[in-house]
Amino acid sequence: xxxxxxxxxxxxxxxxxxxxxxxxxxxxxxxxxxxxxxxxxxxxxxxxxxxxxxxxxxxxxxxxxxxxxxxxxxxxxxxxxxxxxxx
Numbered sequence: 001x002x003x004x005x006x007x008x009x010x011x012x013x014x015x016x017x018x019x020x021x022x023x024x025x026x027x028x029x030x031x032x033x034x035x036x037x038x039x040x041x042x043x044x045x046x047x048x049x050x051x052x053x054x055x056x057x058x059x060x061x062x063x064x065x066x067x068x069x070x071x072x073x074x075x076x077x078x079x080x081x082x083x084x085x086x087x
Contacts, residue, residue: 005067
């Protein structure tokens with residue numbers, strides 16, 4: 001898992017959706033500083049918000065965790081179930 005790739009993807013998709021860091025932070029009930037930290041590659045989203053973040057951005061958990069769009073999502077069900085278990 002590459003924090004910088006994940007951050008770049010979050011930033012790209014956020015901007016493509018015309019969302020500011022504040023907008024995304026508000027949707028996730030987080031601070032804009034948290035979003036900035038992710039986008040700078042200095043941290044990653046917590047597992048407890050991955051599904052919500054991906055739903056907002058319109059990407060899969062697999063794409064987010066790999067930092068790349070267009071990946072096949074064969075294991076997404078397994079990842080989603082794991083996230084539900086931890087929540």
